[in-house]
Amino acid sequence: MTPKPRPRAVRRAAAALTLLLGSLALQPGAQAATAAPEARPAAPGRDLGREVLPAGDGWAAEGAGTTGGSAADDAHVFTVRNRAQLVAALDGGSPTPKIIKVVGTIDANTDDRGRRLDCADYATDGYDLDAYLAAYDPRTWGGAKPAGPQEDARKASAARQAERVELLVGSHTTIVGLGTSAVLKGASLRVDGADNVIVRNLELRDAYDCFPAWQPNTGGLGDWKTAYDTLWLRGATHVWVDHVTASDKGHPDDREPTYFGRNFLRHDGLLDITNGSDLVTVSWSRFADHDKAMLIGNGDGVTTDRGKLRVTLHHNEFHSVVQRAPRVRFGQVHLYNNRYVIPEDGGDHRYSLGVSTESRIVAENNAFEAPGHVEVADLVKSWNGSALTERGTVFNGFPVDLVSINNAYNSGSERDLTTDTGWTPVLHGPVDGAESAAAEVAREAGAGRAGR
Template structure:
């Protein structure tokens, strides 16, 4: 009898010792910390923290997500995503594939026959099949392009929140937070053939997993973005070019400004991140101020990031290029009037990739680098770039014309390597 009493007493004691914080932390009303990158400037970024209870939603399917987004309205709102939401679904939640969107007689077989360069030549596609492709693409866009308005927070619940097949667009909106969410496979059913692109022609796709266009005060944190499910390298070749199905993972264009991207993971993709989309977009001067810190770029071929015009602070990021990565080109791209400060980043690459391959310039003039590691060894990326590339491209200078003042603690590259490896990406929010 005494033994039974002791067991009950120990059980009660165990109940009393359960920590008060055992419930999962609710991050939905959290705001960007002061000084955490460019998005902390000019009043900071609060997203939907001011939302009333009527504008806090938990969504489990595309229809619920569309209702919560409210056409990109500026009403303060918090949207919590539970489980996996597939954008390629109808109003009843049934799965849609490319054949469901095709209309007006479009077929890939007919399209390829119509615009074969050997018979069509180098003119842009026109006529019935191109018109049918455009109509079919518009039907898919109605489903998968999801506008995010000002004063919005989107968070994933738990460790397995996924938005699949969607192109989230933050267009001409201010004060947006997106956290703890996997963005996967923004798959374009209807790429367009561009005969004159790159000299040999190429396929162009429509959707980024996340596109900021004219967006300001945006914080992206603990997001994972990838082509998971449909990697482009496994797509066929048409007209001697890879039949691409994906555009960027995160593109920041159209005068977007005051952006912080932290503790996120970008993986298994070709052109990952574009900051500034055109050399002729001179209206981007003084904008495109972006901070990238504690992010991981794994199996990314290029654009991690590529920058035009912007003042970009790139610190404590981790780059991993596996042996089997498809056609690696570069990681940091310095284009027209870019001003990049790359500090305490770490690069893990196979033996056939040299340190000089990590940076590429197109009309870029300035790149400040310090504290970076290349396969465990200190590397002066600027000096190496100038030594190996000056014969064909202009030298870059270390004077980028600005010094970051808004940033969290800048860790050593060694410490960042460990912390990012175990902490970046969706499902790992601290």
């Protein structure tokens, strides 16, 4: 008897058929840009840069779908190995169709000659952290917003770093890592007002902010505000993020000092989807070792987000993430077949699913692994949320009902959630059992694993 194909094999066959059909429309010479010798190429016959989102694969498949830079001519297929080459290929966020293939590690904190830059290189106008702390100590400064020479110097220094690390991605762009070790370090990729973008097979690491700002009244006790997400979708549409690994690797925030009684945070989000972004699919990616991983919708009062922020998250791993995996406002978010791992030392875990204003999350067949001190009731947090459609969740191998447990154990300041979010996802692949999907995610998710 012929063995029944595994779900992953079915998906691979469908992807191969999509690629074959798409190859009929390739520009002449489309295979001209090849992997560098040090990069292990994708499977024979595959060019990840030319691949498009398969039909029906989440919200980014809506309408015309997401094709990124697949239509780029030969002159706009780039293989880049350093920041200068990457910046030139991005072309200031131009909408010209382009494919950018990343080889090896590219460090955004480098000058035009490739020299490594550190925080001291960006500091200007007399900025000094000790002087900044002395100037705005809340015991003497109070609760007013910082102002004066040190705050001005901090802003000027931050602007110098932003010129290096914020990289604008334009419409009709594909950015893909070649081989198993393509890394973009210290950068903040910004898809700002752009349409039709693909980011695949790439590690996004350590978008480190040298100049956090003190915000005295945030959260009651004040907090440090950082500037950079590793990937920020701001007013972006039709975006596919696939086989990406995003983390704080090298500079975890929990090793940073405490100032004014608060952790001196250096990182913002791993992937934030805000300001009316819409039609996004995030698949087979890994988000790890971070505090606030993913924000969908940036404000309770941003009512213009209604009808937007439609996002699909499937077959992703959230490993050692403290919160926002994701936190959602307004959006219709389909969350299926994801794996959540809270490690034994994950004592700082706050929640995984954040249900906020007018959010409509449908969560299906997701698996959670957690140590004994983490309860099922810790997985969901609501801020003015009203509903969560959830089914098939497994917690340490046992089926659980997240909504009923949340309602039984919420703080009393939160209203109970209903189970009807008012919509049924139709754009998605097979929804597998939570445990079998989690095993596949552990093997297949993350950078360096696409195309193999």
